Amino acid sequence: MEKQYPVYTLKNECNDCYKCIRGCHIKAIRIQGGSASVINDKCIACGHCVTICPAGAKKVRNDIDVVKALFLTGKKVYVSLAPSWAGVYNISKEKMIAALKKLGFAGVSETALGAQEVSIQTAKQLNQAEKGLFISSACPVIDDYIRLYKPEFAKCITPIASPALTHCGLLKDMLGDDIKVVFIGPCIAKKNEADENPDLMSAALTFDELNYWIKEEFIDIEAIEPDETCKFIPEDSYEGALYPIEGGMNETIKRVGIDKDDVTFIGVSSLES
Ligand code: SF4
Ligand code: SF4
Structure with missing residues (x-):
């Protein structure tokens, strides 16, 4: 089909x-x-x-059944959780992880870890590059928009995988190529990323789908009792969690360290900008 x-x-x-x-x-x-x-x-x-x-x-498109089918394969399925979860759910990270584990996920890791790696790679490229315009975005909508509708700027997109795909790769390097990774976040376009990179990201769910699934399973996320295993793997993120904030990506790149003093950072948000 x-x-x-x-x-x-x-x-x-x-x-x-x-x-x-x-x-x-x-x-x-x-x-x-x-x-x-x-x-x-x-x-x-x-x-x-x-x-x-x-x-x-x-x-x-609702991909909950795709994720349930991954569970049936018997492989361990991990969540790459977008940093914006903290602005959507008014619960502790331990409760969030407990709810996701109750759905059947083996563990939860923050996509922000991938964002931190992207910032490190981007800073490295900027430090080595000749003068020019460089465009980097965590959002596949922006990348696709430039490639399809502003092709004259396509060469300016930094050749680094998105934070979500970078994070999926980091998890597979750490936990084995046999695991499956599902991105969960606010972004519909991540479904395109999953469709185009199934070896890295097996599926992408929006927070709306997650809410629906949690309700369907009668999980009370506020009342849920997390145990000691409910921690982000391998660790909590730091600067990467700034990515959903306007200009957050630029800020993390600056914190990584730019050797040159003639680099100008510009943050652009929305297609209307
Ligand atoms: S917005 Fe588009 S899809 Fe929605 S009712 Fe109007 S024409 Fe139909
Ligand atoms: S408005 Fe709808 S059809 Fe147009 S690009 Fe966005 S998602 Fe696609």
């Missing part, structure tokens, strides 16, 4: 208001068979149409 793209239209729910067509910044939606359909090879999975559709007809 053909794999569903991360963002799609539930045609029966669409009321043909065309708000999504007007709202998609890159015109990746067209009328097809009478309803507003996403053009898969143009869409960068920013999720804007899902947010603005008044009928709830624009949907995000």
Whole structure:
């Protein structure tokens, strides 16, 4: 069966208001068979149409069953947890880890560890590079936007894997190539990253999917009692946790250390910037 793209239209729910067509910044939606359909090879999975559709007809692919199928393989499945979890869930990290383990995950690690590694690699490249423009983003939406719609800047993207993919690689180096890693975070576009890099990232779930799954399993995350094993592996992150904050990536690169005094950092947020 053909794999569903991360963002799609539930045609029966669409009321043909065309708000999504007007709202998609890159015109990746067209009328097809009478309803507003996403053009898969143009869409960068920013999720804007899902947010603005008044009928709830624009949907995000649900990958919970993909993760449950990974559990059935008997392989250990670890979570790469995006740093923004702390702003979404008002619970301790121990409770968060306990809830994820109760779902069936073998352990939880912070994606921020991958972000820290990306900052180290980026600082190294900047220190060695000739003068020029360098673009780095933790967000696959931005990378895809530049590659598809601003190809003249594609050569400026630093050739370093994203924090999430870097983190998946670090976990496999540490725990063995046989483990599976599932990213959990706010980002729909990580599903594209998982689809394109299945050897590193087996699936990506959004916080909405996680909430649904926790509810489905009747897990009370506030009441859950963590045990002594409920710790991030291999350790807590430090600067990498700044990544979700605007300019956070630049800040971590500066903290790693830039030898030159003529480097200017600019933080850009959103497709409208
Ligand atoms: S915004 Fe929603 S209801 Fe309106 S055309 Fe798009 S998918 Fe259909
Ligand atoms: S997810 Fe973003 S890029 Fe894709 S169709 Fe919706 S608004 Fe356009």
